[in-house]
Amino acid sequence: MALIDLNRKEIHCKIVYYGPGRSGKTTNLFYIYNAVSEKFRGKLLTIETRGERTLFFDLLPINLGQIHGLNIRLQLYTVPGQSHYRATRKLVLKGVDGIVFVADSLRKRREKNIESLLDLKNNLKEYGLDLSQLPLVFQYNKRDLVTANVPLLTIEELEEDLNKDLGVPYFEAAAAKGIGVFETLKEISKRTVKFVARKYVFSSAKVRAQGGVI
Amino acid sequence: MGTMIVTDEKARQLKGVLDQQLLSIGVSLAILIDEAGNVIVSSGNVNGVDTTSLAALAAANFGATAQIAKLLGEEDFSILYHKGKKDNIHFSKIGMDFILVTVFTDDIPLGLVRLRVNQVAQELLDLLVEN
Numbered sequence: 095m096a097l098i099d100l101n102r103k104e105i106h107c108k109i110v111y112y113g114p115g116r117s118g119k120t121t122n123l124f125y126i127y128n129a130v131s132e133k134f135r136g137k138l139l140t141i142e143t144r145g146e147r148t149l150f151f152d153l154l155p156i157n158l159g160q161i162h163g164l165n166i167r168l169q170l171y172t173v174p175g176q177s178h179y180r181a182t183r184k185l186v187l188k189g190v191d192g193i194v195f196v197a198d199s200l201r202k203r204r205e206k207n208i209e210s211l212l213d214l215k216n217n218l219k220e221y222g223l224d225l226s227q228l229p230l231v232f233q234y235n236k237r238d239l240v241t242a243n244v245p246l247l248t249i250e251e252l253e254e255d256l257n258k259d260l261g262v263p264y265f266e267a268a269a270a271k272g273i274g275v276f277e278t279l280k281e282i283s284k285r286t287v288k289f290v291a292r293k294y295v296f297s298s299a300k301v302r303a304q305g306g307v308i
Numbered sequence: 309m310g311t312m313i314v315t316d317e318k319a320r321q322l323k324g325v326l327d328q329q330l331l332s333i334g335v336s337l338a339i340l341i342d343e344a345g346n347v348i349v350s351s352g353n354v355n356g357v358d359t360t361s362l363a364a365l366a367a368a369n370f371g372a373t374a375q376i377a378k379l380l381g382e383e384d385f386s387i388l389y390h391k392g393k394k395d396n397i398h399f400s401k402i403g404m405d406f407i408l409v410t411v412f413t414d415d416i417p418l419g420l421v422r423l424r425v426n427q428v429a430q431e432l433l434d435l436l437v438e439n
Contacts, residue, residue: 095405096311097346101319106346139361150372153345153364169345169364185371189344293311 095189096290104165105294107286108189110212111273113196114206115147115175118269122196123154123170125275144300151186158283166287170279175210185218192229192286193283194278196269197252199236201245204255211256229285230262238268287308318342319349321435326351329428330410333420336395337411340402340432348406357411366399366409389418400425403433404408413432 097106111119119141127138140149151171156235158166171202173183195206196213234252247255249266257264262279266275314322326338337352339359345367355435374384388399398410398421404410408429412421 095342095346097342097343097344098311099315099319099347101316101349108346109342137358139353147389150368151364153361169360171364181375183370185368185375188367188371189342189346215371281344283399294313302349 096191096293098164098290098294101230102165103163103227103285105161106165106167106169106292107191107193107290109192109282109285109286110187110190111170111172111194111196112183112187112210113169113176114183114198114203114210117175117196117198117203117207118267119172119175119196120148120152121235121269122194122233122267122275122278123152125269125272126156126170126279127255128153129272129276132160133157138144145174148172149179150174150182157174158287161287163228166283168283176204177209177213179274180213180217183213184220187214187217187221188219190228191295192282192288193225193281194231194233196233196235197248198254199234199239199252201247204251207252208255220286227287229282230260231278231282232257232262232264233269233274235267235269235274236246238267238271238273270302312346312348314348318435319351322349323351324434325374325431325435326426329424330421331433333424334416335410335412335421335424337409339363339366339409340409340436341409342405343370343405352411362409366407370401370407371400387422398422398425400429401439405431406436408432 111122113119125199139153141150154170156168171186173186218225218301265274265278269275321338330338331352339350340348341363342348345364347363350359375386377384385403390397395411395413398409402408408425410421
């Protein structure tokens, strides 16, 4: 649920990085955290197990600057990717405004990507949301491994497996090196803010039509 | 789950309720959040407290205990309370979508906090849902 705070002149949007375990969701957040100046970001909050796997979520608040006098504040969340954390993933999705699906390019992770996307669709459905209606971008991560002689899925295969029906933008990335991280963030921010603003305009028009004042 | 819009007037009214009913009995900090982890309004001494993280963790904590409740056949637990050495924290569900977080020291009896939180719950909910 996006929050538009006219008192503090802020719009809060929740963006969730989703995807299978070890695909690089937390790595994306770490890279953003380290690259953005302190002025524009809050504290990075992580809840992880001893093995450095995300246990509950990571959270990074960032400030995008102003649009029409309103400060845009994004809250970037990740979910734990391992399949047995389904209940936790569903909790983190509560009130989501935009989604980045971080897919693993390793060929042996093909099934895990497909499984995770299905899990995302099902979790959203339980909140009455439809993935095709939400701001979404794909990030095909670990593309740098192509030079390391590791069997990777081709972009065509990833597109066919995940994005065939959705047809949303995708980005090739190597999150550990920061390649594609900001491109992904820029696109999902743009889509999410537009989506939230449209809902806001619609709801204020509705309130006005009912004779109320927002 | 739409977009929540907080106007100046609404923020003032909500803060007024927190000030009059909770800060007045000595609660150090009262924060109203939604279940997605956004801070709607806060009142009291926020110095040194990262309210953004607190709100995200409080919402997650509530969600996690709601799952525990379901395992026991309960709908959810409407109140959570954690006791510290110096500060205590109390979480209370407000309607379906909101949570009131109160931080207070041992000088304030838990019973009084619970009573006041109970009393303001409906008032806050009315303000939150009216448009």
